[in-house]
Amino acid sequence: xxxxxxxxxxxxxxxxxxxxxxxxxxxxxxxxxxxxxxxxxxxxxxxxxxxxxxxxxxxxxxxxxxxxxxxxxxxxxxxxxxxxxxxxxxxxxxxxxxxxxxxxxxxxxxxxxxxxxxxxxxxxxxxxxxxxxxxxxxxxxxxxxxxxxxxxxxxxxxxxxxxxxxxxxxxxxxxxxxxxxxxxxxxxxxxxxxxxxxxxxxxxxxxxxxxxxxxxxxxxxxxxxxxxxxxxxxxxxxxxxxxxxxxxxxxxxxxxxxxxxxxxxxxxxxxxxxxxxxxxxxxxxxxxxxxxxxxxxxxxxxxxxxxxxxxxxxxxxxxxxxxxxxxxxxxxxxxxxxxxxxxxx
Amino acid sequence: xxxxxxxxxxxxxxxxxxxxxxxxxxxxxxxxxxxxxxxxxxxxxxxxxxxxxxxxxxxxxxxxxxxxxxxxxxxxxxxxxxxxxxxxxxxxxxxxxxxxxxxxxxxxxxxxxxxxxxxxxxxxxxxxxxxxxxxxxxxxxxxxxxxxxxxxxxxxxxxxxxxxxxxxxxxxxxxxxxxxxxxxxxxxxxxxxxxxxxxxxxxxxxxxxxxxxxxxxxxxxxxxxxxxxxxxxxxxxxxxxxxxxxxxxxxxxxxxxxxxxxxxxxxxxxxxxxxxxxxxxxxx
Ligand SMILES: Nc1ncnc2c1ncn2[C@@H]1O[C@H](COP(=O)(O)OP(=O)(O)OP(=O)(O)O)[C@@H](O)[C@H]1O
Ligand SMILES: [Mg+2]
Numbered sequence: 001x002x003x004x005x006x007x008x009x010x011x012x013x014x015x016x017x018x019x020x021x022x023x024x025x026x027x028x029x030x031x032x033x034x035x036x037x038x039x040x041x042x043x044x045x046x047x048x049x050x051x052x053x054x055x056x057x058x059x060x061x062x063x064x065x066x067x068x069x070x071x072x073x074x075x076x077x078x079x080x081x082x083x084x085x086x087x088x089x090x091x092x093x094x095x096x097x098x099x100x101x102x103x104x105x106x107x108x109x110x111x112x113x114x115x116x117x118x119x120x121x122x123x124x125x126x127x128x129x130x131x132x133x134x135x136x137x138x139x140x141x142x143x144x145x146x147x148x149x150x151x152x153x154x155x156x157x158x159x160x161x162x163x164x165x166x167x168x169x170x171x172x173x174x175x176x177x178x179x180x181x182x183x184x185x186x187x188x189x190x191x192x193x194x195x196x197x198x199x200x201x202x203x204x205x206x207x208x209x210x211x212x213x214x215x216x217x218x219x220x221x222x223x224x225x226x227x228x229x230x231x232x233x234x235x236x237x238x239x240x241x242x243x244x245x246x247x248x249x250x251x252x253x254x255x256x257x258x259x260x261x262x263x264x265x266x267x268x269x270x271x272x273x274x275x276x277x278x279x280x281x282x283x284x285x286x287x288x289x290x291x292x293x294x295x296x297x298x299x300x301x302x303x304x305x306x307x308x309x310x311x312x313x314x315x316x317x318x319x320x321x322x323x324x325x326x327x328x329x330x331x332x333x334x335x336x337x338x339x340x341x342x343x344x345x
Numbered sequence: 346x347x348x349x350x351x352x353x354x355x356x357x358x359x360x361x362x363x364x365x366x367x368x369x370x371x372x373x374x375x376x377x378x379x380x381x382x383x384x385x386x387x388x389x390x391x392x393x394x395x396x397x398x399x400x401x402x403x404x405x406x407x408x409x410x411x412x413x414x415x416x417x418x419x420x421x422x423x424x425x426x427x428x429x430x431x432x433x434x435x436x437x438x439x440x441x442x443x444x445x446x447x448x449x450x451x452x453x454x455x456x457x458x459x460x461x462x463x464x465x466x467x468x469x470x471x472x473x474x475x476x477x478x479x480x481x482x483x484x485x486x487x488x489x490x491x492x493x494x495x496x497x498x499x500x501x502x503x504x505x506x507x508x509x510x511x512x513x514x515x516x517x518x519x520x521x522x523x524x525x526x527x528x529x530x531x532x533x534x535x536x537x538x539x540x541x542x543x544x545x546x547x548x549x550x551x552x553x554x555x556x557x558x559x560x561x562x563x564x565x566x567x568x569x570x571x572x573x574x575x576x577x578x579x580x581x582x583x584x585x586x587x588x589x590x591x592x593x594x595x596x597x598x599x600x601x602x603x604x605x606x607x608x609x610x611x612x613x614x615x616x617x618x619x620x621x622x623x624x625x626x627x628x629x
Contacts, residue, residue, distance in 0.1 A: 050534055051533075052530055052533070052534075071533075071538075072530075072533040072534055073533045073534075073535075073536050073537055073538050073539075073541075073542075075534075076536075077534055078534065078535075079531070079534040081527045081530070081531055083525060083527050085525060085527040085528050085530065085531035087528060087531075087532075087546060087549075087550065088550055089549045089550045089552065098532070098535050098537075098545075099535035099536045102532075102535060102536045102537045102541060102545070103536055146535070147534070147535075149535075150535075150536065156534075
């Protein structure tokens, strides 16, 4: 198989295990986002793929060749660091040409490639500027161009956009994704911003305390989270405890949920329901009973906080479907079974 | 905090003490030396007030020219050796564990506490035929019989580098510690071997620091006058040795002062040229 394969990768620092038995295949040309809370081992995993750290167990394969112990400079990869690590003593053009110069590419060819890359990142004519004189977004793009100069087999980015302001970050996300699709390069991005991951990735890999919790397409991760951690970490969700009786009928918040199929043998668990799938109705008529505690009108969406069965449930609706409720009002909550994800508690 | 420039004379008050120290301990002695360099030597006593260029004229001989040339050569050689040893060493040290760093730095600091005399005699023992390091080489079979390694240029150079190296490391250390370690990692991901990344990233990024350190060691080495005498032959004596000789043993203060002033001028000129070349290189 062409592409990257991680096989049972483990990394221990002394007695602390930063990455636990991680296996992942990244087919050629796909865009993968490593997503997870701070300290979950994303950077450590990325550094092992780059060869900057050696795993204490497992193997890394690139296009079927074992590269676990190949030194970094022989791996043909491009990496963008969180600090960008642009060389302060070189100009923009020299920074981008660095990997070419190291490989002994001729001056003429270097210049041609630099011009090509500069126009790709919309910075034509900046070749002779010192890197210190660039804005944050420009430096970002120079770091990306520098990493791509040799057309690497693998493109790695560790929180590449975290230093940018929100607007620029969103624009760069789209730009980065389009660039990756144009070049068809296998790309792995570390981020702890789930919106960023959803924007760019073919596959989102959710990690927690050194382990992969789920690796799937963004929509799949959102719609079918594998466990409560993933459900909670990706977007907003309502985690509602349920019990199932002997006939497989689920009860939650004191009412049965009609039509929900609970896998056999599961007598209790957690339902993950996205706020946009929570519908508020008039009380009674078999709906779960709740009371509105707070309404947050954000303009684009309206969040209604409802207390039901001692739990806070959030419903999100669009302005055109604004629920006609006020704080303190009794309401009914309707969950449709196909939007409820049954998880083990 | 107040930012505006001092308004009244009294605002300069805090400067009084350092300025006073500077005048008493630097400006006055230096001015005296310049003045003395134009005085006439009085063979009976010390010197008599005059304004003659004799001392400088006497200096313009082939002999003193050679000594000056050798002094500059030796100082430059010491400075270059120190930089060649200290830059890689300090780089590795700055990447080592905290413990290793502390142990090495304490060791280097203790070398600083040794006086030039002790360093000189220690090395003269180490280079001697009877008790020197060649005996070790004989013991492990690398040499057939012990030899004396001093007096020689190599011995002078070794001892002076040994003396200046701790200063070099301590001056380079803060700059290397502050250097972002991801720079070399980035270089490695871009295809540079660790050695190549050291020469294409660490050294150029620290160019100014290295240049400044080079100048510092150069000036430091110019002032050395004991080690060349202890470990060298007369042809390895530097201008500083001759200045000491003239000032202390020949009691020829005016001539010693003239040589000292000349040495300062040549040093300043060299440092100026180096800085100029550095600036040019930067602009290019
Ligand atoms: N060199 C090291 N020695 C000891 N522990 C380390 C080392 N590097 C990382 N760790 C530990 O490994 C864990 C994972 O670190 P890592 O940097 O991979 O997290 P991360 O997912 O990138 O977090 P963030 O989102 O904050 O960057 C952390 O608990 C960290 O303290
Ligand atoms: Mg990280």
